[in-house]
Structures are given as C-alpha cells and as structure tokens.
Amino acid sequence: GFVRTALRTREQRLNPFPWYRTCLSQGTVLRDETSQSWDVFGYEEAQFILRNHAHFSSERTARGQGGPGNYAPSILNLDPPRHTQLRRLINLAFTPKAIAAFQPHIEAITASLLDDIVKETGGKAGEIDLVDALAYPLPVIVIAEMLGVPAADREKFKRWSDLLVEGPADLRAETLADLVARRAAGRKELDDYFRDIVDVHRQKDDNTLIGALIAAQIENESLSLEELISFCVLLLAAGNETTTNLIVGAWRCLLEHPETMAMLRENPALVDGVIEETLRYYSPVQATSRIVTQDIEVGGQQFAKGDRVVVWLGAANRDARVFEDPDQFIPTRSPNHHMAFGHGIHFCLGAPLAKLEARAAILAMLSRMEDISAVETVLAPIVSGFVYGVKSFPIEVAWVAH
Numbered sequence: 001g002f003v004r005t006a007l008r009t010r011e012q013r014l015n016p017f018p019w020y021r022t023c024l025s026q027g028t029v030l031r032d033e034t035s036q037s038w039d040v041f042g043y044e045e046a047q048f049i050l051r052n053h054a055h056f057s058s059e060r061t062a063r064g065q066g067g068p069g070n071y072a073p074s075i076l077n078l079d080p081p082r083h084t085q086l087r088r089l090i091n092l093a094f095t096p097k098a099i100a101a102f103q104p105h106i107e108a109i110t111a112s113l114l115d116d117i118v119k120e121t122g123g124k125a126g127e128i129d130l131v132d133a134l135a136y137p138l139p140v141i142v143i144a145e146m147l148g149v150p151a152a153d154r155e156k157f158k159r160w161s162d163l164l165v166e167g168p169a170d171l172r173a174e175t176l177a178d179l180v181a182r183r184a185a186g187r188k189e190l191d192d193y194f195r196d197i198v199d200v201h202r203q204k205d206d207n208t209l210i211g212a213l214i215a216a217q218i219e220n221e222s223l224s225l226e227e228l229i230s231f232c233v234l235l236l237a238a239g240n241e242t243t244t245n246l247i248v249g250a251w252r253c254l255l256e257h258p259e260t261m262a263m264l265r266e267n268p269a270l271v272d273g274v275i276e277e278t279l280r281y282y283s284p285v286q287a288t289s290r291i292v293t294q295d296i297e298v299g300g301q302q303f304a305k306g307d308r309v310v311v312w313l314g315a316a317n318r319d320a321r322v323f324e325d326p327d328q329f330i331p332t333r334s335p336n337h338h339m340a341f342g343h344g345i346h347f348c349l350g351a352p353l354a355k356l357e358a359r360a361a362i363l364a365m366l367s368r369m370e371d372i373s374a375v376e377t378v379l380a381p382i383v384s385g386f387v388y389g390v391k392s393f394p395i396e397v398a399w400v401a402h
C-alpha cells in the first residue's frame with residue numbers, strides 16, 4: 001500500500017482527476033521522492049510498461065516473503081513461465097463465450113436481489129443503498145457459485161476483500177502498523193476458510209473452479225495447497241470491489257448526466273457505451289505497479305533495476321493525447337481504448353464477466369424502476385491506494401407498478 005501525498009483528503013480520493021491533470025501537464029513520468037518510486041501518467045508510457053513484462057516484473061513481493069504465513073503469490077503477482085501455466089488453467093472458464101452462457105443466470109440473480117428490496121420496502125418509493133442492495137451482492141454471489149463456495153458467507157468475504165484493498169488513511173507509523181496487523185489477521189482467516197473449502201472439494205468430483213484447480217496438473221504436478229488458496233483469494237477479491245464500483249460508478253455518471261439517462265431509457269443498446277465510458281471515466285482500478293528488472297528509459301526518465309513503478313491507469317485513461325475532451329463523460333465515444341482492465345499478459349481475466357454483470361444490473365434497474373434519482377449526501381470514498389469507489393451510494397427509487 002502507498003499513499004500519494006496528493007491523494008489524502010476525502011475530496012482528493014473522490015476526485016483524483018485534477019491531480020492527474022496537473023501531473024500530466026508536468027510530464028508523462030514523474031519521480032515521487034517520498035516513496036522513492038516512479039509515477040507513470042501517460043497512456044503510451046503506461047501501455048509500454050504493461051506490454052513489456054520482461055523489463056517490468058509483477059513479482060512485487062519477494063518469493064517466500066509473502067508476509068506472515070508465506071503465502072504463495074497469485075497470478076497477479078507472478079511473471080512467466082509460472083504466470084502463463086497457472087492462468088491457462090482457468091482461462092477457458094472466463095472467455096466471453098463461456099461467460100455469455102451465464103447471462104440468464106446472472107439476470108435471475110439480479111431479479112431476485114431486486115425482488116428482495118421490493119419485499120423489504122413493500123414496493124414503496126424511497127431511499128436504498130445501491131452498494132448493499134445490488135452492486136455488492138451480485139458479483140459476489142456469481143463468483144462464489146463459480147468457485148464453489150457458499151454465497152451465504154458473503155458478509156465475511158466483504159470484510160476480507162475490503163481489507164485486501166484498504167490503504168493507510170495517512171502516513172503515520174501507527175496507522176501503517178495497525179493496517180498491516182489487521183490485514184495479516186484477515187488474510188489468515190481467509191486462508192483458514194479456504195483450507196476447509198478445498199478439503200471439502202477434495203472429497204467429491206465437481207465442476208466448480210476449485211474442483212478444476214484441484215484436478216489440474218502442470219508438468220505432471222498438482223498445484224500446491226498454497227497456490228490453490230492464493231488462486232481462490234484472488235478470484236474472490238479481484239472481482240468483488242471492482243465490479244461493485246463499476247456498477248456504482250455507472251450510476252454516478254448517469255445521475256450526473258440526466259440527458260444520458262434519458263437517452264439510455266429510450267435506447268437500452270447504449271448501455272455498452274455507458275459501461276465502457278464509466279470504465280474510462282471512473283476506473284475502478286486507478287493504479288497498478290511493477291518492479292524494473294533492467295535499467296531502461298521511459299518518457300525521458302532513467303529507471304534503474306529494482307525501482308518501483310506505479311502505473312496510473314486512471315490518468316492514462318484521461319490522457320488528452322488519446323482521448324478528446326478526457327474530462328467529459330461521453331458514452332458514445334468511439335473508439336474507446338481505455339486501460340481500465342490493464343494491458344498485456346495480466347489483462348483482467350474477469351473483464352467479460354464484470355461487463356455482463358454491470359449490463360444486467362443497469363438494465364434491470366431501468367426496467368424495474370420508473371424513477372431513479374440522486375440523494376443529496378456526502379459520499380465516503382473507499383480508502384485504498386488503487387481501488388476507486390464509494391462505500392455506499394444512496395439513491396431514491398420509485399418502482400414500476402405491476
């Protein structure tokens with residue numbers, strides 16, 4: 001975790017974009033002396049780094065030193081050849097074609113979550129929290145089912161995955177120590193939880209992702225228990241907060257742009273453009289990082305072996321050299337080659353799934369709710385060095401009568 005000096009207040013976390021604009025006007029690559037690392041803001045430079053995995057390693061935690069408990073790194077934190085071997089094991093489950101087969105099921109889960117709210121409120125118009133009601137449970141139920149873990153445990157997952165993305169609120173030593181301790185405890189609980197789940201799956205033959213990973217062989221060897229657990233933790237955590245924030249981000253955009261909402265009601269096919277533009281405009285993952293493996297020049301700056309590089313996807317997505325009027329939300333933008341899902345060999349495995357879930361959530365809300373409006377409130381940003389979003393998002397809804 002890290003805290004950029006410029007991103008410490010509530011306002012800055014909610015709106016880091018002016019900081020990106022200032023930085024981009026000073027250069028595409030800047031040095032951050034406080035944390036002795038590089039900040040990359042330019043689109044072309046970000047793409048160069050993510051494409052060039054030989055010079056920029058994802059092995060951010062030294063092997064065998066993955067913190068307390070010596071966790072195995074997940075594919076997110078591995079380079080080839082191990083990255084390639086492990087990713088290949090589950091690639092097929094996440095292709096657009098495989099994911100499209102889930103569409104009816106995802107729509108059914110969405111409908112039942114909305115039914116639950118109607119039941120609780122008696123169908124009366126009023127305020128709901130979009131995060132609690134739909135944007136959090138939907139992705140978590142879907143990935144829990146794919147993995148083969150009880151969706152009923154989702155309150156626990158929420159606490160654990162919140163902790164995995166949480167960053168220090170400030171730079172005081174006590175704050176950092178407290179976060180490190182809470183994160184280690186959470187990771188330990190998550191580890192114990194999955195140890196038991198893997199045991200249960202070992203006893204039976206099933207077609208869940210955990211079942212497939214248990215059965216998988218790489219060069220005649222099964223995955224170690226630590227590798228299995230890290231895979232599960234990544235899949236559970238990676239898709240959670242991010243997809244929640246995509247759904248909420250899309251509604252923030254729609255409520256900030258009533259004319260777009262009206263267009264979308266007229267023409268639901270616009271939903272894909274709304275989702276792509278939300279990914280660019282309110283990127284749920286604002287940053288990722290790499291470690292330099294050999295001295296190399298980027299954007300006129302000399303990087304040395306061992307340097308840490310923070311790639312600001314959220315800034316690259318607002319680079320005026322690539323996106324015209326980058327600070328405008330334009331759902332009909334075409335092309336829209338944003339980097340919200342990363343680039344290169346670590347490109348988000350869950351991208352087709354996240355988009356399908358967002359689509360289902362937005363379209364179902366539009367057809368079941370005749371009116372959706374913003375509630376005047378103070379939004380609380382998620383406190384994280386890389387995840388962008390809000391902790392809750394109250395909206396005022398009126399249901400379509402049936």
Ligand code: HEM
Pocket residue numbers: 050058075076077087139143234235238239240242243246283284285288289313339340341342343345346347348349350351353354
């Ligand atoms: C990787 C973003 C949803 C699984 C990534 C990366 C980004 C990203 C930026 C690359 C990180 C890097 O290069 O260091 C997002 C966003 C999402 C989302 C914005 C939602 C809007 C999901 C979902 C899943 C998922 C739903 C799975 C259920 C993964 C995995 C990786 C990954 C497994 C690692 C891939 C690898 O290292 O080869 N994601 N993600 N993501 N994502 Fe997502």
